[in-house]
Amino acid sequence: MNRKLSLMGYLMSAPYIIYFIIFSAFPIFFSFFLIFHRWNIVGPMKWVGLANFNMMFSDPLFWTSIYNTIIFLLIHIPLQVVVALVLAEVLNQKIKARAFFRAAFFMPVVVSGVVVTILWKQLYSTDTGLLNNLLMAIGFGKVEWLTSTAMAMPSIALMATWKNVGLYMILFLAGLQSVPAYMYEAADIDGATTLQKFRYITIPAINPVIIMVLILSTIGGFSLFIEPYVMTGGGPLNSTLSTVLYIYRQGFSFYKMGYAATLGFMLAAIIFVVVLIQRKLIEQDD
């Protein structure tokens, strides 16, 4: 009876376990193995010890890609958190067509990233793009959204925010709705203004959601790939070369699988440390 039951259990969980082994566990172990090798997929593997690490530390382009990604995060995360929180707060009020707006802001999240990126590439186009046409119509000059090194990464960050903000808005909305109404009533009677209620009641109450959103968008931001891959190819002058795009190139353009795996592990380590620091900084003790 017991054996039958446990067999049944394994059977039921088998689809996920098989999926996990093939697509998560094996790649992790295999890429860890690759770190110490040189391999071009078709040829034999060659043990190189820590040579990949030496290469990494002296590879300026890798560090450029890290720098670019951090620039992206510094623009994208604050923008995303603030916009998502403001949208959630507004859509938590009793306003007309609330359900429509909630759905509308969430829509980009479920649209394919490639589709969104192609769309925005056209919006951003310097000569024929809608954005520049609009700017010109109201009397401004053209902006080189994707073709100047200064603007390209901020443009991508802006688009990424538009694409993902709906998801975080929904998370914040759930958080806001779990704040009981009587807490605001007590604060009303205590004499709090709208802003003070937001500062002293809302923010602490949704602190766990804020942490979650920060961590999720940090991890998501570090894996920036589709946008620069489709939009700019990492240019102009490598100004939008993200770390994942660089890793992809090392692996699948130059077939340096060992080196790509090394960079991948390095990125994972960086993400781990950054998230740890974030948690330490924001988490309240209670």
Added chain:
Amino acid sequence: MADVVLKDVTKIFDKEIYAVKDFNIEISDGEFVVLVGPSGCGKSTVLRMIAGLEEVTQGDIYIGDKIVNNIAPKERDIAMVFQNYALYPHMNVFDNISFGLKLRKVDSKEIEKRVNDAAEILGINHLMQRKPKALSGGERQRVALGRSIVRQPKVFLFDEPLSNLDAKLRVELRTEISKLHNRLKTTMIYVTHDQVEAMTLGEKIIIMRDGVIQQKGTPVDVYDNPVNKFVAGFIGSPSMNFITGQVEDTQGLLFNRGSLSFPINSGAEDKLKEFVGKDIIFGIRPEDISISGKEKGIPMVVEILEMMGNEIYLHLAIDQNTLIARVPPDTKVEEGQKVKIIFNFPKAHYFDPDSQIRI
């Protein structure tokens, strides 16, 4: 310190549901008034309108001599204690209590002094650094009381503050609130569905039903002279016994309900004469029924005996009629025993079955 006056106050929800209708009260400065009624009677809505958490549909609310209808809660100088405490979970006890003062930019030394004084009164000094979730229900409500005391408001509002506490704590905090009122002499308005709280706390109690005031008066007055059957049944525990029967005139008035019939000799004969031949509701409180030691009295059977320690509740029955009597603990009765009962007629009430009003 202020009078609170409600003039023809009406609250309509969703354009058609009358939560409160033509509500009129005058609460004088320093008075302790209890609004009591079954759930859904509109008592909390009245309190929330006074607090400013709910808009007034019609009528005026005065605090002091100012109409406050369109004044924000924070400008009304009131403090409120909620049923679920409504403490700020991420702040410790000190911050919870002092939050309102900090927002009002009270000097920090003054804050410290007031918080300490309040904590002293409520016996919560040792809890200052704790978060609400590390407190028991009773402690939380003490903190909530502290939060309202330090503000030194004109009016205290209590919205069923003891309902979430267990019986023993409820009694303890009830006396605490009583003492607080004696000490502060501030106007207090207290909402509860518990008639025991209403009777013990209120200088004046207001009984509500379906958004309408049924009766206002001192607890004793309401208990002894209920205006209608609802009030008579709501106030008192166990509640008043009601028996519907017919008034007959056979050499003096007789209340006829088959086996539970008796002559009416309470001095109410004059008023009851016009009901001869009609139905009437006879009401008698459990403590006004006693077991007769003699042959005289109405025969009934003890169905259930509830020993409370200091008294006994007897569930009496004859045919379809049942009564509850409250008798001294040394009364010699057993379940199943046949007894004769006597009513204390001067304390009996009679109600018109149509209007439910006391005759």
